[in-house]
Amino acid sequence: MIRDITIGQYYSGSSVIHRMDARMKIVLTLAYIVSIFICRNFISLGVMALFVAVTALFSRVPVKMLLKSLKPVLIIVLFTAVLNIFYTTGGSTLVEWRFIKITSKGVFSAIFMSIRIIALIVCSSLLTYTTTPTVLTGAIESLLSPLKIFHIKVNTFAMMLTLALRFVPTLIEEIDRIMNAQKARGADLESGGLISRAKALVPILIPLFISSFRRAYDLAFAMECRCYTGGDNRTSMKKMKLAGRDFGALIFYLIMLAGIIVVNRLFPAVI
Amino acid sequence: MDETIIEFNNVSFTYEAEENNPEKPAVKNVNLKINRGEFIAVLGHNGSGKSTLAKLTNAILVPDEGKVTVAGMDTSDESKVYDIRRKVGMVFQNPDNQIVSTIVEDDVAFGPENLGIPPEEIRRRVDEALKCVEMYDFRLYEPHRLSGGQKQRVAIAGILAMRTDCIVLDESTAMLDPRGRKEVMDTIRRLNREHGITVVFITHFMDEAVEADRVVVMNDSRIFMDGTPYEVFADIKKIKKIGLDVPQAAELANELRESGISIPENILTSEECVQAVLEVVNADNRG
Numbered sequence: 100m101i102r103d104i105t106i107g108q109y110y111s112g113s114s115v116i117h118r119m120d121a122r123m124k125i126v127l128t129l130a131y132i133v134s135i136f137i138c139r140n141f142i143s144l145g146v147m148a149l150f151v152a153v154t155a156l157f158s159r160v161p162v163k164m165l166l167k168s169l170k171p172v173l174i175i176v177l178f179t180a181v182l183n184i185f186y187t188t189g190g191s192t193l194v195e196w197r198f199i200k201i202t203s204k205g206v207f208s209a210i211f212m213s214i215r216i217i218a219l220i221v222c223s224s225l226l227t228y229t230t231t232p233t234v235l236t237g238a239i240e241s242l243l244s245p246l247k248i249f250h251i252k253v254n255t256f257a258m259m260l261t262l263a264l265r266f267v268p269t270l271i272e273e274i275d276r277i278m279n280a281q282k283a284r285g286a287d288l289e290s291g292g293l294i295s296r297a298k299a300l301v302p303i304l305i306p307l308f309i310s311s312f313r314r315a316y317d318l319a320f321a322m323e324c325r326c327y328t329g330g331d332n333r334t335s336m337k338k339m340k341l342a343g344r345d346f347g348a349l350i351f352y353l354i355m356l357a358g359i360i361v362v363n364r365l366f367p368a369v370i
Numbered sequence: 371m372d373e374t375i376i377e378f379n380n381v382s383f384t385y386e387a388e389e390n391n392p393e394k395p396a397v398k399n400v401n402l403k404i405n406r407g408e409f410i411a412v413l414g415h416n417g418s419g420k421s422t423l424a425k426l427t428n429a430i431l432v433p434d435e436g437k438v439t440v441a442g443m444d445t446s447d448e449s450k451v452y453d454i455r456r457k458v459g460m461v462f463q464n465p466d467n468q469i470v471s472t473i474v475e476d477d478v479a480f481g482p483e484n485l486g487i488p489p490e491e492i493r494r495r496v497d498e499a500l501k502c503v504e505m506y507d508f509r510l511y512e513p514h515r516l517s518g519g520q521k522q523r524v525a526i527a528g529i530l531a532m533r534t535d536c537i538v539l540d541e542s543t544a545m546l547d548p549r550g551r552k553e554v555m556d557t558i559r560r561l562n563r564e565h566g567i568t569v570v571f572i573t574h575f576m577d578e579a580v581e582a583d584r585v586v587v588m589n590d591s592r593i594f595m596d597g598t599p600y601e602v603f604a605d606i607k608k609i610k611k612i613g614l615d616v617p618q619a620a621e622l623a624n625e626l627r628e629s630g631i632s633i634p635e636n637i638l639t640s641e642e643c644v645q646a647v648l649e650v651v652n653a654d655n656r657g
């Protein structure tokens with residue numbers, strides 16, 4: 100049932116990772132994404148992979164859910180792996196057949212890239228599994244707040260994000276309703292080629308757009324009635340506060356990063 | 371108790387003309403005094419100006435002629451707009467189009483957050499408001515998992531958390547099933563009785579209007595009738611003439627009376643009607 104869809108992919112829990120300040124989680128996730136591209140050999144990559152595995156363990160998010168988040172990128176992983184196997188050459192030749200040549204370096208870099216992408220996805224899914232969308236938008240707002248000095252309306256942007264999230268289920272429900280209404284009038288939405296299917300979407304999108312404008316208008320009224328001004332003097336019920344565990348995580352991460360840089364220097368690069 | 375909270379003084383309002391919609395006042399020469407603690411139902415057929423009247427009460431619209439005052443503040447005074455809106459809150463028809471957040475308690479906090487109230491105080495108000503509408507157990511739910519009646523109660527809590535004195539509900543029960551309507555109605559009645567909140571309740575359902583202290587009937591942009599439910603529904607013909615229904619019980623009692631059965635006037639609810647019919651039957655049996 101549509102009523103059961105959750106917005107985002109939050110997995111409710113109360114682990115240390117869940118309780119961490121969302122801003123720190125975002126910063127560390129971004130840092131992780133950058134640092135995983137610094138890794139040059141299997142030792143540093145292994146440390147990074149271990150880090151994300153341990154974090155996943157701490158978060159108590161079931162492995163099944165993490166695998167689920169990997170499913171959509173499986174194709175990309177395979178594709179990069181195959182490309183790397185065939186196009187990276189160097190080291191000893193393992194297979195040579197007509198124009199195909201597989202070298203040890205190609206295999207290594209295929210494995211390397213796959214681990215890299217998987218670690219990347221697991222890390223960013225952990226962020227969304229352990230943080231509700233509302234908290235996430237709040238954190239984004241807070242992180243972007245320095246932009247205020249450039250007169251960028253950060254809180255308006257955050258409000259837009261919240262509203263977009265809020266209306267996802269409503270609009271899905273609406274699409275469902277319109278589709279049923281059009282089907283009842285004999286619209287054929289499921290057969291035909293790409294073009295005829297795309298054409299069949301028009302009678303769904305137009306009512307959806309019209310009703311969305313209506314909703315936006317109503318919502319604007321309702322927000323005005325509740326004294327929303329878009330101004331800066333809003334307060335927030337849920338204050339975000341950095342705690343000891345956030346600094347702990349940061350320090351741990353920095354130490355690991357330093358280690359990785361050293362390892363990169365000391366050992367030969369694989370790719 | 372007789373303190374006036376909202377006052378309309380000869381108010382007229384006309385929307386700007388559109389292509390297929392010639393300029394015609396949506397509200398015309400309205401005089402209305404709403405006292406603190408009153409429960410007022412507003413009736414009227416489609417396009418009679420009810421929503422316009424509602425929007426004039428909290429400075430969403432400002433009268434072209436005349437004056438609307440809320441607790442002594444003129445709604446046309448721009449510096450007072452937000453002070454007025456924290457006195458008069460509004461709940462709309464479609465519950466989906468007025469909830470702003472992905473979590474119930476965050477939505478209730480939206481109003482107080484806009485007012486710049488400190489976090490601890492907001493927390494207190496939100497909990498209190500949610501308990502008031504009996505939605506405290508749902509505070510961490512996502513709104514789309516709630517029923518229509520529950521969503522409307524969340525919307526009401528969002529207004530309560532701003533500590534408004536008056537709530538205007540613009541057909542807030544129109545999209546609900548009978549159960550949701552009853553939930554909302556019970557909540558509103560309780561707020562009115564126990565917390566002394568002034569209620570302006572716009573509705574199409576006569577059975578809801580009967581529960582009010584006072585009924586205002588709008589017709590053709592003007593106030594057509596204004597009085598207690600008994601006074602207003604006593605003249606069934608007058609109400610029917612402008613195309614409105616009357617409460618079923620009142621209609622039945624009227625028909626019985628017209629066919630020569632002696633049934634007292636001022637019957638509005640089905641309980642009263644049952645009671646009256648029983649009395650007649652019993653009297654017949656005895657006689």
Ligand SMILES: Nc1ncnc2c1ncn2[C@@H]1O[C@H](COP(=O)(O)OP(=O)(O)OP(=O)(O)O)[C@@H](O)[C@H]1O
Binds near residue numbers: 418
């Ligand atoms: N935004 C608008 N722009 C132009 N005209 C409007 C607008 N809103 C309402 N009107 C017109 O003003 C008149 C009164 O409308 P109003 O919405 O107050 O009626 P209502 O009693 O609330 O009706 P309903 O029962 O349908 O909600 C109508 O003739 C309507 O067409």
Ligand SMILES: [Mg+2]
Binds near residue numbers: 420540
């Ligand atoms: Mg209306």
